Amino acid sequence: MEWYYYLAVVGIGIIAGFINTLAGGGSLLTLPLLMFLGLPANVANGTNRIAILLQNVVGVTSFKKQKIFQLKEGIWLAIPAVTGSLAGAQIAVNFSEEIMRKVIASLLLLMFIIILVKPEGWINGRDGKPIGRPTLLQILIFFLIGIYGGFIQAGVGFFLLAGLVLGAGVDLVKANALKVFIILLYTPFALLIFMIHDQVDYKTGLILAAGNMLGAFIGSRVAVSWGPAFVRIVLLTALFFSAIKLLGFFDLFLR
Secondary structure, X not given: OOHHHHHHHHHHHHHHHHHHHHOOOOHHHHHHHXXXXXXXXXXXXXXXHHHHHHHHXXXXXXXXXXXXXXXXXXXXXXXXXHHHHHHHHHHHOOOOOHHHHHHHHHHHHHHHHHHHHOOHHHHHOOOOOOOOXXXXXXXXXXXXXXXHHHHOOXXXXXXXXXXXXXXXXXXXXHHHHHHHHHHHHHHHHHHHHHHHOOOOOHXXXXXXXXXXXXXXXXXXXXXXXXXXXXXXXHHHHHHHHHHHHHOOHHHHHHO
């Protein structure tokens, strides 16, 4: 790659890490970039996991230092997500996700409307009460989210936030911290499957990770300092643009 490509990868990584930490959908920026640089779609999908992994190491560390969540709160929900991610990653190595993209885009638009119309539950949460053991329904929900996260990663943060806010009752700041923690726990397992199938470009992944890590650090600080109301605005913006990206509207304008 030319030197300016490295700058572009780091720059997009910073933006993606920031968006991923505050909301989700940052991989909708990084995956097209990696494919533009010549990586096949499945290799781009695997390579992106390196950046996601290191990004979330930084995010979890920052949120934990700011005492936003307890590790044991995320463990119970992470177990079904990790299990699901293994199945999702195995599917991803030989599967075209075009139909799923359309379905996911529709769900993101629905989530956008729910957050826009009923913001209170996303902002107020449950007044700092810790999360207990999950119900069977919550286990199923996070298992399905894990499958999607293992499959493509892009947009999984939105569904984790919905599960944490609507299902577990936490506010958006704490939900983001737990979301980052859950993704951190399942990403190594998904990444390993891509590595076994030789679908990872390590050099590009580490360069991208440098940007993602910086973006995650900034995002975690902004989330805590500016609070749930600001995070909701970022979430709505990310949801809207992620949905129209998945629906292919950007491609129509570029023709």
